[in-house]
Amino acid sequence: MSNRSVIIVAGGKGLRMGSDLPKQFIPVSGKPVLMRTIEAFHSYDSNIDIILVLPYSHQVYWKELCANYHFGIPHTIAMGGETRFHSVKNGLGLINGGIVAIQDGVRPFASKEMIERCFDAAERYHAVIPVIDSTDSLREMTDGTKSRIIDRSKIRLVQTPQVFHTDILKKAYETEFKDTFTDDASVVEAMGIDVHLVKGEVTNIKITTPLDLKIGELIVRGE
Ligand SMILES: Nc1ccn([C@@H]2O[C@H](COP(=O)(O)OP(=O)(O)OP(=O)(O)O)[C@@H](O)[C@H]2O)c(=O)n1
Numbered sequence: 001m002s003n004r005s006v007i008i009v010a011g012g013k014g015l016r017m018g019s020d021l022p023k024q025f026i027p028v029s030g031k032p033v034l035m036r037t038i039e040a041f042h043s044y045d046s047n048i049d050i051i052l053v054l055p056y057s058h059q060v061y062w063k064e065l066c067a068n069y070h071f072g073i074p075h076t077i078a079m080g081g082e083t084r085f086h087s088v089k090n091g092l093g094l095i096n097g098g099i100v101a102i103q104d105g106v107r108p109f110a111s112k113e114m115i116e117r118c119f120d121a122a123e124r125y126h127a128v129i130p131v132i133d134s135t136d137s138l139r140e141m142t143d144g145t146k147s148r149i150i151d152r153s154k155i156r157l158v159q160t161p162q163v164f165h166t167d168i169l170k171k172a173y174e175t176e177f178k179d180t181f182t183d184d185a186s187v188v189e190a191m192g193i194d195v196h197l198v199k200g201e202v203t204n205i206k207i208t209t210p211l212d213l214k215i216g217e218l219i220v221r222g223e
């Protein structure tokens, strides 16, 4: 098994949540989102190297939060960047070789089985991402208010962890930032590398709006 690391990106402001406290620090069922995310990877592999990317403005706050919650899982802090892309890049600066996962700090419900599925596939493929089907019908906007139906059987919704050979991801992240880089797979693909899809999970939600916090409470309670 190759050396394994995870970069947990939590350098964002959480503007869509509309809360003064960035969403990664908000408790779900009594525990901050970010602690749940870190625990998910520690329970997958207690030896995994964990790099946590945090905004400079909240690094002291995070240390206090860890003390208050008696949170002792070892991790190294990296500096948050202007966008997710820049935060990942800062985290990558602290990784040497092996296989690396990039995880949104605000996806706290990734199961051990799914994390394992992603890492195991990455032993064979250069770039691996978890995806799920769309249960809604989908439309593409064509011109102003005009639209057309999309064949949803061809669509997959993309999640994290996104897992890569470290040397390939580092090389990909040497490129200039583009707005179309909404995840890590898009950066690697721009370098001409194929991305391998594995099964994601409907409960692996990204906490984005206040409704997601309520859904998160239900997921924790197993309802
Ligand atoms: N400069 C940034 C922006 C985002 N992220 C992280 O990337 C993940 C996914 O981003 P998103 O859900 O968009 O988080 P925010 O940018 O915080 O949210 P918003 O867009 O609502 O402001 C989050 O864990 C977020 O903290 C990051 O590390 N650095």
Ligand SMILES: C[C@](O)(CO)[C@H](O)COP(=O)(O)O
Residues within 6 Å of the ligand: 084, 104, 158, 159, 160, 182, 183, 184, 206
């Ligand atoms: C990386 C991601 O979670 C995959 O679905 C997503 O692209 C992040 O998007 P956001 O706009 O930064 O929330």
